[in-house]
Amino acid sequence: MGPFRTLYIDMNSFFASVEQQLNPAIRGQPVAITAMENEKGCCVAASYEAKAFGVKTGTSVPDARSLCPGIVFLPSRHRLYVRFNLRVAAVLDRYAELERIRSVDEFQIVLSGEATELDGARALVARLKSAVAAEVGVCLRFSAGIGPNHLLAKIAGKLEKPDGCQHLGPDNMPGRIADLALDDLPGISRSMRTRLEAAGVRDMVSLCRLDPRHARAIWRSVEGERFVRSLQGEPIPLVKTRRGGFGNSKVLAPEFRAPAEAYLVSRWLIEKAAARLRREARVAGSFALHLSPMGAPPWARSVRCAATQDTLEFMRMNRALWRRAWPYIRGRKLAAIGVHLGDVDFLTARTGDLLKPVAPGEMTAGERASVAADFINQRFGQGTIQFGINRPHPGFFERG
Incomplete structure (x- = not known):
């Protein structure tokens, strides 16, 4: 072989x-x-x-x-x-x-x-x-x-475009990629390149010959060791990642950039993200809002909550964060917005709550209503049931 x-x-x-x-x-x-x-x-x-x-x-x-x-x-x-x-x-x-x-x-x-x-x-x-x-x-x-592994194959696939075919292996590494910059490689950001250069790794050959244990220290993670071992040709498999959250973001068209309109778009984004959360039978323990005013630094805040998949609970948190953001965004146009449901776990792993009362893994009344709305929307078309007023802003991922 x-x-x-x-x-x-x-x-x-x-x-x-x-x-x-x-x-x-x-x-x-x-x-x-x-x-x-x-x-x-x-x-x-x-x-x-x-x-x-x-x-x-x-x-x-x-x-x-x-x-x-x-x-x-x-x-x-x-x-x-x-x-x-x-x-x-x-x-x-x-x-x-x-x-x-x-x-x-x-x-x-x-x-x-x-x-x-x-x-x-x-x-x-x-x-x-x-x-x-x-x-x-x-x-x-x-x-x-x-x-010999997914990383070298992916790098090789970028070497000749269009319609090319290249290989990376023991016969041509690291010389074949010696002319690439460190951050030309998938997985190395500008900040990681800066960290590597500070550690004395300034070119591709040095990176490929780096001691994997040293790479772990530079990355401050085992991923650094995995990355360098992959560059050296070892058969390092992809690690299945654990989902950290469900989010939606949107670069706003001009007619949606006023805060009042952008707020309604955020409600639409929450409906979409919460429906995805429920499709995977998960709950989220935090909610985050990201706003990008034009000509100003972004504003972002998050709140923790009891783990839930109830759309209306996320709507209430969203409204509270918009109120906190208002002094900063008042009078500004927004270029983009985003919402994120974080700290996710499976519904079946959620403990019970004697005050609601809800048994372990059981849905609340609000969650059951949200699931019913999902069923109706799937049966009769998206938007048949809405959680209040929103502004759909379909774009790149909704067309076709």
Whole structure:
């Protein structure tokens, strides 16, 4: 058996490619996907034809139009992209062992048999590219990374775009990535790069040769040791993460930036987050509100509460935090807002309360009402039952 265990698939300009696949008239043209359908928005994705002009994720619509006068702007349709994600996943899983769907445009495959050798892995990549093109669409291309673990495979997948195939392994590490900056690697932020440099680790070769125990001290976590061991080619598996909370955030369109309108959007976000909490049979023991006034530092506060999944309880906490925020945000426009239900646990693990009274793992009357509202909304359409007045603000994740 050869040294390679993981194949990483990174779809190229996935959102724009899906749109080009569905509309042959825009194939070969620069295309940008926008979060909002006006000049205030920005690009959340761009085709390679647009990237050639300098348009990238985060480029504002006016700047993108200036960089590329002939660019085609299309509104994001996330549900559509999820459907294409599942179609690609189905094809990959027929030809190989699909281990994980890492994101809407990234997939992880387990290599075995002949594919653990470099030639066999490359032959598998060629088969997968042909199958995706034939069964999903010719515009759907991907770059592939081959490695002994998920981290090296993911890094390899970023080395040649679009439509590339690269590997990282004992024969070319660390020299193959020696020209990368530390924070070019997934999982290393600017602050972590600063911490590494303070510890004398200033280039990729030094990082790859770092003692894993020293890495644990620099990271102040076992994740540092896991990261460096992965860079050194050890078969370190992904750790299943524990969900820390349920949240929703929204970059506000101009008509929702006044505090009174933004407050109603926050109520809509709470309804969505609480419904997700109940779908997983969980309760939350804290609530947080994040507000980003335009031209001012953000404001954020949280409150702890008895563990609950009652939407109206979260609404009451939200109203109290908005009152606390009012002196700071009065007269300002808000660029973004967010809500977060934290300190989650399973409903079945909740202790009882003699004062309510509620037995261990039992729902309160308010929680049962919330579940009933979920059932009606699922049966007759979202918004059939609302928890008071709100302002729906569908955007990137709600379209399609």
